[in-house]
């Protein structure tokens with residue numbers, strides 16, 4: 313299967329500190345890729361370089377063979393939610409979703425049907441809430457952000473710690489939603505998480521970052537949760 317992401321010799325330096333140092337990383341079409349690592353390991357830095365939110369000090373990341381800092385084609389096929397900065401505070405959830413739809417050339421008549429698979433995760437109440445996003449709870453902001461990243465069916469989905477801030481029911485719903493989305497659309501999904509059980513349940517492959525370096529690259533199996541627990545118990 314073809315690679316949707318190719319990263320080569322990616323280094324991100326902050327003064328003397330190396331936040332990221334990845335010789336080579338590829339992600340295949342359709343892969344559910346998990347990124348784990350302790351605080352400061354470089355997970356958000358990697359996703360930020362991938363989405364061209366920060367520039368690596370050296371090296372290049374490409375989506376579908378086009379460097380993300382030189383060509384913006386990737387934006388048409390990439391849905392992402394890293395943090396609250398992805399939202400628009402003065403819009404209601406539905407106004408925000410309509411805004412996202414508009415930026416991806418989705419016909420507004422198609423929006424209700426496209427939101428159908430997300431109703432269970434987002435909940436009717438939040439979907440139709442007249443509150444501005446700035447007045448929502450942190451968990452509800454996350455639900456709006458993730459739905460906004462996905463409902464227009466991107467081929468590549470990038471979510472930074474999507475399970476954090478969600479209540480247990482929403483975490484389980486999200487896990488099922490992501491699995492179903494991957495099966496239905498064949499999209500590649502990149503997820504970072506501190507929840508070892510969720511990444512193991514969800515991801516077909518898990519990369520462990522430590523101080524900016526790839527320490528392990530694991531194909532998920534029945535032993536993976538135990539392997540991760542042992543790895544992090546000494547970390």
Ligand SMILES: Nc1ncnc2c1ncn2[C@@H]1O[C@H](COP(=O)(O)OP(=O)(O)OP(=O)(O)O)[C@@H](O)[C@H]1O
Pocket residue numbers: 326330331349350351352353354355356357358
């Ligand atoms: N703007 C910045 N200036 C200086 N150092 C930074 C900056 N952004 C990130 N770093 C450093 O880069 C390293 C990697 O941070 P990053 O946020 O990518 O880690 P993370 O794996 O996402 O951590 P967490 O699990 O806590 O979210 C950390 O040591 C962090 O302090």
